[in-house]
Amino acid sequence: MADKLFYFLAFVTVLSALMVVFSKNPVHSVLYLILTFFSISGQYVILNAQFLAVVNIIVYAGAIMVLFLFVIMFLNMRTAAEDARKRNALIQLAGVISSGLLLTIVISALVRVDMAAHIAPAKALNTQVGMVENLGIELFTNFLVPFELASVLFIAAMVGAVLLAKREEGERNAF
Amino acid sequence: MELQSNIPEYLRAIPQAYYLYLSATLFTIGVLGVLVRRNALIIFMCIELMLNAVNLLLASFAAYRNDAAGQVFVFFIMAVAAAEVAVGLAIIVMIHRNTRSVDVGLLKNLKW
Numbered sequence: 001m002a003d004k005l006f007y008f009l010a011f012v013t014v015l016s017a018l019m020v021v022f023s024k025n026p027v028h029s030v031l032y033l034i035l036t037f038f039s040i041s042g043q044y045v046i047l048n049a050q051f052l053a054v055v056n057i058i059v060y061a062g063a064i065m066v067l068f069l070f071v072i073m074f075l076n077m078r079t080a081a082e083d084a085r086k087r088n089a090l091i092q093l094a095g096v097i098s099s100g101l102l103l104t105i106v107i108s109a110l111v112r113v114d115m116a117a118h119i120a121p122a123k124a125l126n127t128q129v130g131m132v133e134n135l136g137i138e139l140f141t142n143f144l145v146p147f148e149l150a151s152v153l154f155i156a157a158m159v160g161a162v163l164l165a166k167r168e169e170g171e172r173n174a175f
Numbered sequence: 176m177e178l179q180s181n182i183p184e185y186l187r188a189i190p191q192a193y194y195l196y197l198s199a200t201l202f203t204i205g206v207l208g209v210l211v212r213r214n215a216l217i218i219f220m221c222i223e224l225m226l227n228a229v230n231l232l233l234a235s236f237a238a239y240r241n242d243a244a245g246q247v248f249v250f251f252i253m254a255v256a257a258a259e260v261a262v263g264l265a266i267i268v269m270i271h272r273n274t275r276s277v278d279v280g281l282l283k284n285l286k287w
Contacts, residue, residue, distance in 0.1 A: 001185065001188075002185035002186065002188050002189060003188040003189050006189050006193065010193075010197050013197065013201065014197070014200055014201065014204070017201055017204040017205075017224055018204055020204075020208065020217075020220055020221065020224060021204060021207055021208035021211065021212065021217070021221065026214060026216050026217060029216075029217055029220055030220065033220050033223065033224070036224065036227070037227065040227055040230070040231055043194075043197075043231060043234070044231075044234055046185075046186070046189075047186075047194075047234050047235055047237070047238035048183060048186070048238045049234045049237065049238065049246050049249075051246070052230075052234060052246055052249055052250070055250065055253060056230075056253070059253050059257060060223070060227070060253070060256075063257065064223070064256070064257060064260050067260060067261070067264055068216065068219075068220065068260075068264070071216065071264050071267065071268060072216060074268070075267075075268070075271050075277065091211075092211050094210075095207060095210030095211040096207065096211065098210065099203050099204075099206045099207035099210060100203075102203055102206060103199060103200065103203040106199040106202075106203070107196060107199055110192065110195045110196065110199065111192075115191065115192070119236075119240070120240070121181075122181040122182065122239065122240045122241050122242075123181065123240060123241040123242055124181060124241065125181045125182065125183065125241055126241055127183065129237070129238075129241055129242075129243050129246070130237075130238075130243075130246060134243050135243055135246055135247060135250070138243040138244065138246075138247050139247055139250070142244070142247075143244075143247050143251075146251060150251060150254045150255075153254070153255065153258050154254070154257075154258055156258075157258035157259070157261050157262050158261070160261075160262045160265070161261040161262050161264075161265040162265075164262065164265035164266055164268075164269050165265045165268055165269065167272075
């Protein structure tokens, strides 16, 4: 049962990820990316990471993708035709070939590796490992310093975003 | 395989290698998008795709080792991605305001 679900979700993930890259319209790309995030959330549920599945939907599909859609509508892009006109077939071919080579190299390296020999043995089975309680305990004991640093990062990002988006004097007024 | 003994019953039907292959494929699709597309927003989305491939990999290792640390790492990556998206989209809006386009081909002043 779980393996069939995995195959289905993997198929949806890869297909919608490809559609993100090859859609002409940026809005379609965003919607396919949301589909990708939902299927990855399904994988998290299979992987016993229930909290991550929920956070993935709330943060990625909810907040980040809404931000993307907002910017796309804000910028009112009519670049779909423009983008197709400027495409260079040679550069595209080079991109496809080099990423295909990357995939070949990574997969062939992964096929050869003997995981059991290189990874420390698994800990005792705990079915509650992905629940909020367990993750919270981990986050506020072993990972307290990175957690606090993340708040500093957020303040820096907030200040940076506001500063960047502010209109400056002498800037070319394009709108 | 020793790794397989401590994991939930249903997960034994899926070798962990499959998750490695899936993450590698997703990551490569992200790289492909960054190389092929010229729209800055699409490139940004492809970076999100790569981040998610890494998240999936970390979550799979966390699941197959029963270790919550991997999931906490994913949590941090999500936090950093959210901050990165806010700053990056602000930069894209600023670029669009100055050049009236989000085509990365136009931004070659820092080329050399």
